[in-house]
Amino acid sequence: MKGLLFTALTCVVVASVQAQPSRWQQRVHYQIDASLDVSKNLVNGQEKLTYWNNSPDTLNRIFIHLYWNAFQPNSMMDQRSIFLGKTLLGYDKNNKAVFDWDDRVRDRINNLKPDEIGFQKVQYVKIAGKEQQLVEHETILEVKLDKPLLPQSKTQFDIAFQAQVPLQVRRSGRDNAQGVRFSMSQWYPKIAEYDYQGWNANPYVAREFYGVWGDYEVNLTLNKEYLVAATGTLQNPDEVGHGYGKTTPASQSRSGNLTWRFSAPNVHDFVWAADPTYKLITRRPANGPLLYVVYKKDSIQEYNWQRMADTMQLAYPYMAKTFGPYPWKNYTFIQGGDGGMEYPMATLIKGPGVGTALHEWMHSWYQGLLATNESLYPWMDEGFTTYADTRVHSYLRKDSGFWYADAYDGYYRLVRSGREEPISTHADHYNTNYAYGNASYSKGCVFLAQLGYIVGEQTLDKILLEYYDQWKFKHPNPNDFIRIAEKLSNIELQWYKEYWVYTTKTIDYAVGDINLVNGKTELTIKKLGHMPMPIDVLVTYKDGSRELHYIPMNLMYGSKPATDAPAGAKWIEHGEWKWTQGEYQVVLDRNITEIKSVQIDPSLRLADVNRGNNSLVVPD
Template sequence: MSVVKGLMVCLLAVGVVPAQAQPDRWQQRVKYVMDVNVDATTNRFTGKQKLEYTNNSPDTLYKVFYHLYWNAFQPGSMMDVRSRELGKIVIGRDSKGNERRDWDYRVADKISKFTPEQTGYQHVLSLKRDGVPQSFNMLETILEVPLKKPILPHSTTTFEMEFEAQVPVQTRRSGRNNSEGVDYSMAQWYPKMCEYDYEGWHATPYIAREFYGVWGDYDVKIAMDKKFVIAATGYLQNPNQIGYGYEMMGTKVIRPAGEKLNWHFIANNVHDFVWAADPDYKHITQQVDGFVAHFFYIENDITKDTWPAFAKMIPRAYEYIKAHYGPYPYKSFSFIQGGDGGMEYPMATLIMGNGKLEGLYGLGVHEWMHSWYQGMLGTNESLYPWMDEGFTTFAENNVLYHTLDSTREAFAQESSYNGYFNLVKSGYEEPMSTHADHFKTNYGYTQTAYNKGAVFLEQLGYVIGTENRDKGLLRYYADWRFKHPNPNDFIREMEKESGIALDWYKQYLLYSVKHIDYGIDTVYTNDNNKTVIRLRRIDDFPMPVDLLVTTKAGKQTMHYVPLSLMYGSKPNENGNIMRTVHEAWRWTSPTYDVVIDTPLNELGEIVIDPGLRMADINRSNNILKF
């Protein structure tokens, strides 16, 4: 049985519940029941939330925390101040000589100029636990709740909350009236319980970056004016009362009386819930292998052609995704025009949609791949953003490379390597282990999380072999779905798959800003009439070396020098080229002599890392022609 077929059997057997073979790590559990009533004339809504919270930890909890994300969209908030401070940093100049400031253009100084009607907020009106009122402290985007009685280990309790909110003008993922005309992008819209794990509470204020959530079940009802079409996480429970493309084929839609429709969605084993609404949404669907893809967009002269074409491209993309990263376990996914760029959520994504087809496809694939590394694996993105954004960028690059003919001329990960090299040159590089909100610059965060994170994976294929890495990714998916893996969890999976020690790789790439730079030092004939190729490690990051030697007659031999810290060797990746494995290079030695039988006068070319997978910051000294 193939790896992918085996994973499918596992998923079919257990739905989306973690397989028994997965590593044992406890997870908290939530069950939300929410009922919200939207007033589109005031851009406000009221809500009732019932939250069943299960403490699966061995710890007694004396308080809990909720996220109140929309309180960031007010003048003077931490998000506002942080954005304006970063905007003071000049990170270069554009082609016209103008200063390039370190803005996140989606925020910039926008929040500081909001009027009261433009702001966003979430106000908790009341909170009870098991029927007993609880006091609480609102600390901007965090609600702290000191409990009157602690939550004991392995027990379940129920919180009931009433809240009200105002939808902000579109700003950083959420809001109303975005630049493409979408009325409501409802991301981070409800008070959300913070995650508690083996590291404790993660009550992370909303400054700019990504999210971390508790897996559970959502039962959400939304009352809204009948003219709106709603797209959301989960499965619509009353499609034949709603219509708008949700109804069963051939069914006559009979909507209840009244000015509003009550939309009812259910989503199981997800860690968030998003929705969007617009009167002009067009809703089309595409059958994919095992699920239905939904597409919601505002039709215009561009989208009337691009979105239907985009929908037709999804089955081919999924064929590659399933084979390399694992099957999608839910029965639907929605691509929704909305937001202010692209942002992933369980079973759905908000994406800007007025661009060209290739750009729409690339953005859609990137956000959809988050369903694996953010949706199913659910790494803490504040602590390890590269494990989501970097892995997703790596997967996106590969999907586009293998499904778009226009990308075939370039190395699939070329843009990520170039982004990383530019980061090194910029002077804004910080360790990958830096907390997402605490990078000195937006630029440094972006290049590190997305591009250096993608390089981490591509270069890992160089270290352990592409086949081992790809099998390891499927193994990682199977073992750590719904488990919140950390960097060590991932590295251990790759070590188990390859038999190669990788702690050194993790330490150098994650916790330092040391760089890779290897060069050909000298080539000479020794006393035994053997040719000696002396390699030099110029910078501090040790690596194994692929050295391709080509004679003037065109004969090629790969000379492979493993690193002593690996305690092993990668397999031969090209059976068409003879390979010689040399003694391991001890990392304490700055030079290494590769001794070969080919006479010096017969050499045509010597190349370090001919596949360009090693992130060598100076490749000019990697090749020598005779």
């Protein structure tokens, strides 16, 4: 009977965890034929966009991103940068004033000349041969449909566009600082995502992206001297050569141009880059995708590019084991852009730094595959990716310290700065770049690392894989993630999401009095911060033995397993700590004279903003 009951309960748990999310999502198919005039920096394109309205709503209009219109004087991106440039953050080591604008952007857009600006001009959008009414809102094109698009129906838009590639300022553009001729991100008219929260037609002010899931067939025609790297898999490698196929392009193409045919299944964006001095190398990790690394061959960094490629090959098995397998055929690291920026199946990176390469590739999981709305939840892609790249990098380096210390420090600095805003803030609308960056990357990373403290590391690992299984190729939100964490940990976590994501309340616990009471030791722990947490207290005795005293917090209605104890420490679980209660007494069986030290959270995973009061050494 007991055995039977256990089996029945197990089945219920498994069934509830594996229930697949039923939320609808829109779908697209892009067929793009584009030609690039490399001397005039102009793109002419024809786009057949098939759009499935899987929503329960009738759509009277759609929105299309025209990102490159941001690269014009007085654009919203320009205004935003100049405004942030007036915010003084402080002074650096040399007593030089530090302002909040992105150093790559500053007032550069304002100074672009007519042949340096970017633009995307849509000549028409047709449905069944009929031109639709267009209203341009700078980087967003509103298309008023002549006939409403009904629920559960599809339509095809025929779009003609011309674009001028801007001088590279932010992400996209020509002739970047490393001399890459074309970094072609955000380069085509791209339909905005419509989801259960409505349209996501965010004007481009330099921040985040969110796209519709679908398939891309992209044909790119340009000067045959250029090597092209892109999202997707090249369909005509032998025709183009350039290291992809067996032949050289000269033998195939008598005219001055080559057409590159790329196909990308189940992605939500498409990037490409082209340069006449690109070189291509490949790696194949065990049971992994084919990796391309494409960089300028005159680079003095040849050794570093090769080494980076080797490291990525080495890293993959751990990445797949920890975060789930990479599902596409290939992935391309492309030299281009202005730092590191993630796209489906590819990244633009300015150099061969291993940390950046790992970060961008891990974005294939956190946003490429688990396609969170980056504008609304930038911490779910940047924070989770920071957690992941830090973990992979630390694993490879066999780092013996606390792996996430940098992220915690970034978060603590943010708290001290007085500029913190909740990480639920829309990415475009933070008051400062500084707060956005530290909130999204650091506090978002701490969200996961600290979850390991709450539910235990082994459970966190299961959560990461279950999140992958349930939400890959979808648009998960914070609650979707938390629900998986709750089901796998058997711990209620709504309080964690509410405090950490929607407020700036902080955690501060302290060791209080320690007294001898009836031959036993009574240790007081104080809650000084507003955010409640479960508490680990490590007690070390003079004889060298150690005990981990674990106090779950009452809103959890559960506790983490003893496997989360530090090596060699005895696990002792106490009754729950009610969040309204300011102090908690831990009773230790042994005499106070036997105790050497007491420490709250020796693992450093608790984001306690004041660690100075976390430990006590008992004097002899």
